Every structure is written in structure tokens, then in C-alpha cells.
Amino acid sequence: MVKPMLRSRSKKKVQRRTPGGRTVTHYKKKKPAKQKCGRCGRLLSGVPNTIPSEVRKLSKSERVPTRPYAGVLCAKCVEDLVRYTTRFEVKFNYPEFSGMELMRDLTIEKFLPRGWFDSISKK
Numbered sequence: 001m002v003k004p005m006l007r008s009r010s011k012k013k014v015q016r017r018t019p020g021g022r023t024v025t026h027y028k029k030k031k032p033a034k035q036k037c038g039r040c041g042r043l044l045s046g047v048p049n050t051i052p053s054e055v056r057k058l059s060k061s062e063r064v065p066t067r068p069y070a071g072v073l074c075a076k077c078v079e080d081l082v083r084y085t086t087r088f089e090v091k092f093n094y095p096e097f098s099g100m101e102l103m104r105d106l107t108i109e110k111f112l113p114r115g116w117f118d119s120i121s122k123k
């Protein structure tokens with residue numbers, strides 16, 4: 001029987017063949033769940049899902065893509081967010097577009113800094 005700390009379903013059992021021909025059980029930590037987009041729930045690409053001690057050994061560029069909101073939002077949602085903020089900046093900064101009808105989307109504004117809409121609409 002193995003150590004009490006290994007008699008747990010939170011460990012993953014892996015059968016390994018040793019050089020001597022025996023089959024032994026190795027106990028590994030389970031992988032965490034895959035990272036998902038905070039807005040649409042799609043799986044994030046370019047983000048590893050290994051245990052934190054393994055993630056720390058990776059270089060920074062291997063941990064997360066070099067893009068704003070990387071590791072938080074998927075590429076499509078970042079594009080939506082940039083388009084959304086640009087539309088409102090144009091509406092409030094250029095008088096010829098002030099009559100533009102725009103719907104607010106709180107699923108996007110959730111990821112913008114607190115008070116973003118107030119600061120942009122007061123200008």
C-alpha cells in the first residue's frame with residue numbers, strides 16, 4: 001500500500017514501465033481546467049494548462065500571448081472591445097458624430113476600467 005497522501009483521487013495515477021521491465025504506478029498532480037474567455041467562454045489559445053509549478057518554468061511569451069487582455073479574453077472579444085471603445089470615443093470627441101445611436105454593452109464594459117463610460121462621456 002502506498003503512502004496515505006497518495007491514496008487520493010485528487011492525484012492522477014500513471015502506469016510506467018521501468019528499465020527493469022516492471023510496471024510501477026506513478027502519482028502525478030492533476031492538470032487544472034483549461035482557461036476560458038471571460039466573456040464568451042471559448043477556450044483560450046496560446047495559454048498552457050499545466051500545474052502552476054510547471055507554468056512558472058515557462059518563459060513569459062510561452063505563458064500568455066502578447067496582446068492586450070491576453071489570458072482573459074479571446075481574440076474575437078478583444079476585437080469587439082477595441083471596436084466598442086473606438087465607437088464611443090468617436091461619438092464623444094467629434095461633434096459631427098454626436099448624433100450617433102449606440103447601444104451600451106455591459107458584457108464588454110465589465111473588462112474596461114471602472115468609470116470608463118463616465119470619464120469618456122463628460123469630455
Ligand SMILES: [Zn+2]
Pocket residue numbers: 037038039040041042073074075076077
Ligand atoms: Zn470571447
